[in-house]
Amino acid sequence: MESLPSILASAPPVQLILSVLAAIAYAWPALRAQHLxxxxAKAWVGVAWLLHGTVLVWSLWGASARFGFAPALSMTTWLVAAVYGVESQFFPQLPTRWALSAIGAAAVMLAFIFPGNAMPNTASVWLPMHLAFGVACYGLFGTAVVHAWFMTRAEKHIRHAEDPHSGLPLLTLERLTYRFVAGGFVLLSLTLALGFGYGDVLYGLDHAWHWDHKTVFSVLAWLTFATLLVGRAGFGWRGKRAVGVLYTGSAFLLLAYVGSRFVMEIVLGRTL
Structure with a gap:
């Protein structure tokens, strides 16, 4: 594995500058939450989000395009922040704004330090779009997990006759949570279908569909989310049971790409 000094020395200057600026723009409102x-604060986060998006475009479509577990986490964080930013315009009392800013700063720098592997030469020119499309489902499920946490906390406050401080009515939180799950499920289904039917086109003949850890965990995630949606529609699953299944499916999905790529890139030091 490359050391940090060698990464800094080999990184394109533009990517280095954009990554550092994005991390600072995220970190500043998180550190100065009580003084801005x-x-x-919203202006800082907006600038950070734009810089973050520019870094992602550069890393995926630039001259030295790379992808791996850290860029996948970075893109997921960017998508969650985008959804959160839109919602906060309608519900300004949504909590954890500063926590998400801190996570954004960490995600940008993590993706810079661990940029992943170069795209294979045999890959299709559409591979970056396919990866972005697949990670979009990470973003939707990540947003669903954040909302489920809001919902669980709001329910706890209500049981104790306290102000939930969620900024959203409980039923609205629940409805939004499972709309994100449904949207993520559609994207995950399409991503799996593309990988199964066109894996050799996207990745090259040596990287067609096969039953590795990524595939197994992806299918387990798909089955778990399908069970959740059927359980809610057919059996009225709500509360802890539904949230527990959502967390389980999200854990499988996290292990599918991010987990498998982390092991390959960091633990085993292998390329694609």
Whole structure:
């Protein structure tokens, strides 16, 4: 594995500058949460989000395109932040704003330090789009997990006759949570179908569909989310049972690509 000094030395200057600026823009409102006005903090986060998106585009479609577990986490964080930013315009009291900023800063720098492997020469020119499409389902399920956590916390406060401080009515939180699950399930289904039917086109003949750890965990995640949606539609699953299944499916999905790539890139030091 490359050392940090060698990574800094070999990184394109533009990517280094953009990554550092994005991390600073995320970190500043997180560190100065008690000293910045809401308007100023939102401006900082907006700039950070734009810089973050520019870094992602550069890393996926630039001259030295690379992808791996850390860029996947970075893109997931960017998508969650995008959804959260839209929702906060309608519900300004949504919590954990500063926590998400801190996670954004960490995700940007993690993706810079561990940029992943170069795209295989045999891959299709559509591979970056396919990867972005697949990671989009990570973003939707990540957003669903955040909302499920809001929902669980709101339910706990309500049981104790306390102000839930969620910024959203409980039923609205629940409805949004499982809409994100449904959207993520559609994207996951399409991603699996593309991988199964066109894996040799996207990745090259040596990287067609096969039953490795990534595939097994992806299918387990698909089955878990399918069970959740059927359970809610057919049996009225709610509360802890539904949230528990959501967390389980999300854990499988995290292990599918991010987990398998982490082991390959960091633990075993292998390429694609």
């Amino acid at each position: 006005s809401m308007r100023t």
